[in-house]
Amino acid sequence: MADGHRAAYVAFDRFPSTKGSAVHIRHMAAELFDRYGGGLLCVLGGGGLPSYQREGDVEIVRFDAVVPNWLDRAEAFSAWVADRLAAHRDTLEVCHVRDPWGALPALSLGRRLVYEANGLPSIELPYTWPLAAPSTLAKIADLERECLLKADAVVVPSQVIARTVTARGVAAERVHLVPNGADPVPADVPRPPDAPGRYLIYVGALQPWQGIDVLLRAFARLADLSDLSLVICSSVAPSRSRALRRLAERLGLTGRVHWQHTLPHAEVAAWLAHAELSVAPLTASPRNLDQGCSPIKVWESMAAGTAVVASDLPVIREVLGEHGRLVPPDRPAELARAVRVLLEYPDLCADLGRQAREHVENGYTWTHARTRLAAVYHGLDLR
């Protein structure tokens, strides 16, 4: 029989997965478990993932009940987490959560709570669930606020979301900035065997606010660069790229756009490193403007030494600073022009890539992020 755990990390996310959130969970949970001699990881399962794993001092339990309604599922997850945590009632000191669904059971147990606010459901949910009424979202915002206010520490990946969280009443001294990071890609990483000659790259998920439609329209304006391809490394399954593939077809891009789906994280680095440019065409939606994010794709492009062209949004400025090229969001013509200019000046491109990589090496590797998180835990332990 195992002893009880001192720490639990709870996420209403499938883990592992090919999404940026999984990379984040991997490093944050590793820091928590290193500090507290192991721990309990409560995440979503399904898709063939085991419902239970023991890896050394870490136990991984996955929620895999089939509950069709999303809100019912969140509720069932909370109840399931409450049971998992109750088993460690005698020993549990810290719960680290990413959403209200994990925070609620942690709060009822009354242990120290670290709430990692990468996004806020009240802002994020309408994009997936357009029928959610304002009154429903207001209830979700209430739950969210209650969890944030009761957390001992709120960890945010960007200043943008730090402002959103403090605007909701969280005391500024309890908000801690832990930007995402990336680990430098070795300079000699081999070119992927199926990579086209010269290519632009997009890495990430395919939701509308990612702006991939803008990127496709911009790419259509570069048709004269006949040796240039666009590689879309989607972190989600092919079934979810249908609408964008149809758009690419309508724009006459068939054959010039290469789709890669759910590549293992380790392989994406090579695709990034050998691209001419990496594009992050995020839209100026409330989601990106108010909530912000800390786009792992931008960090990873920088770490690969590849120049980044990205939408000029506060959250992108925070990450990229002067080490990339900013363009107005939602403007295909401007994006196309910026790409064209950079391709004409390969030295400038190489310089930007090198600077970006140094910027990451000097302060934004995952080791740096873990050190910042460790300081948050240290502060809690002193209280």
Added chain:
Amino acid sequence: MTPCAVTTGFFTLGKCGQMAIAGCPSCGRALCADHVTEGGLCPECAAARNQVGHPAAAAAHRRRAYRHRSATEYSDYGWYTSFDAYDRAAFDPDAAGNQDFRDDGDDALVDS
């Protein structure tokens, strides 16, 4: 040699692959010496029967066994009582926006 079929790893998952010395009497998968639990089951089957983990977990599991596992059980906690049928309807599977953009689809297992 029969390789152990237990899935291992934290971020990159794969099969254990060590030499199997037994099979799980419940699911039949091949198990190495590291992955056979005290009761002879694989870790997943043992966890499902609550034969691993903290003793308190086993007690909680026994208590739960007397209760009917259904959606009503989850409402015991009261956190979600403010959501009525109208709120919930917006989150039915057919109420999702463009299904292509659903964030919780069936992504493949990240196998090495």
